[in-house]
Amino acid sequence: MPKIEVSTHTHTHTLSHTRRVAAAMNWMNVEETLRRPLFWVGAFTVASLVLWVLYKLLSGFRIWVLGNGMLLYPKLGKWAVVTGATDGIGKSYAEELARRGFALMLISRSQDKLDDVARLLKEQYNVETGTIAVDFGRSDIYEKIEAGLAGLEIGVLVNNVGVSYDYPEYYLNIPDLDNFITNMVNVNITSVCQMTRLVLPRMAERSRPEHLLCQRHVPLPLLTVYSSTKAFVDFFSRGLQEEYRRQGIIIQSVLPFFVVTKMTRIRKPTLDKPTPDRYVLAELSTVGLQSQTNGYFPHAVMGWLTTKLVPIDLVIFFGARMNRVQRTGYLKRRKMRELRNGDALKND
Numbered sequence: 001m002p003k004i005e006v007s008t009h010t011h012t013h014t015l016s017h018t019r020r021v022a023a024a025m026n027w028m029n030v031e032e033t034l035r036r037p038l039f040w041v042g043a044f045t046v047a048s049l050v051l052w053v054l055y056k057l058l059s060g061f062r063i064w065v066l067g068n069g070m071l072l073y074p075k076l077g078k079w080a081v082v083t084g085a086t087d088g089i090g091k092s093y094a095e096e097l098a099r100r101g102f103a104l105m106l107i108s109r110s111q112d113k114l115d116d117v118a119r120l121l122k123e124q125y126n127v128e129t130g131t132i133a134v135d136f137g138r139s140d141i142y143e144k145i146e147a148g149l150a151g152l153e154i155g156v157l158v159n160n161v162g163v164s165y166d167y168p169e170y171y172l173n174i175p176d177l178d179n180f181i182t183n184m185v186n187v188n189i190t191s192v193c194q195m196t197r198l199v200l201p202r203m204a205e206r207s208r209p210e211h212l213l214c215q216r217h218v219p220l221p222l223l224t225v226y227s228s229t230k231a232f233v234d235f236f237s238r239g240l241q242e243e244y245r246r247q248g249i250i251i252q253s254v255l256p257f258f259v260v261t262k263m264t265r266i267r268k269p270t271l272d273k274p275t276p277d278r279y280v281l282a283e284l285s286t287v288g289l290q291s292q293t294n295g296y297f298p299h300a301v302m303g304w305l306t307t308k309l310v311p312i313d314l315v316i317f318f319g320a321r322m323n324r325v326q327r328t329g330y331l332k333r334r335k336m337r338e339l340r341n342g343d344a345l346k347n348d
């Protein structure tokens, strides 16, 4: 037994000595590590990454969970002006702004559709409305619009009107290309610049928080002219925001992905393809929080994937593939329709 005790004691003594040596060596290792510049580079990188993720999570929570729903109310100015207000996203903006108590000036092409929307807003929300029927494809309409807006205290302008292709097509194969270019540039670009020219001075005069909303898409081959006009609107909005920020004017560039409207010909809403009502409700909560927004959380995730995570060349490549498939489908269907119509004519 004593033998064993002695042996145990000796063993314990050796162990504690070993631990002390190991601890001293560890400390020397730590000291050595701390002296290495690479350690600090690594530590700084990890800390920045953690802070960045935290910041993104907090600002995401602020935008997509809390939102800024209380900002857009008629205290900004009695009237809201919406272009392309008789269908799709524009009609939903008009309805939501009327629900918040704005009087609505609706500007679009067809007077009968304008009358229908104006009647609906009056009946449902009991707000004042006005209409201006113009074709934004023309460039001589702005005197008429200026006269229609005279004397209105405008709080919000939604630059929404826009046209796209009938189907994805190679630039030189677009039917009636000359007129197509003029029309698309007038509707998608000139309207934004001219409407802003007419409305912004009154907003700047009163120096109160006002809003101007624009829209654009992502760059897409076979929809090249369309996506380029939207890139213009995005640049225009962001540049203008910086010019007029100090006067309390909020200018927001809105970049939706697909929304269920006549333009997209998508009929069934899904999580990533919302109805215009759902899209607009989400989008209006981001006003004042983001000067460039996808407007709707699933679209923000898609925006992050296509602009930050996936290389842009890959996005363009797959965009082109998707549009080529759509083009082939459209042309096939058109051919079959023409054949059917031809047969029907022969039978007559």
Ligand SMILES: NC(=O)c1ccc[n+]([C@@H]2O[C@H](COP(=O)([O-])OP(=O)(O)OC[C@H]3O[C@@H](n4cnc5c(N)ncnc54)[C@H](OP(=O)(O)O)[C@@H]3O)[C@@H](O)[C@H]2O)c1
Pocket (backbone or CB within 6 Å): 083, 084, 085, 086, 087, 088, 089, 090, 107, 108, 109, 110, 113, 134, 135, 136, 137, 160, 161, 162, 163, 164, 187, 215, 216, 217, 255, 256, 257, 258, 259, 260, 261, 262, 263, 264
């Ligand atoms: N839907 C989407 O997935 C999506 C995605 C990204 C961006 N956007 C952009 O969002 C905006 C609205 O799109 P949307 O899908 O809601 O379109 P939409 O359903 O086709 O509605 C377009 C509206 O603009 C009016 N309009 C069209 N051409 C006009 C012209 N030459 N003059 C006057 N008014 C005209 C239409 O009036 P009429 O009824 O008289 O034709 C209609 O009120 C567009 O700028 C579009 O580029 C849409």
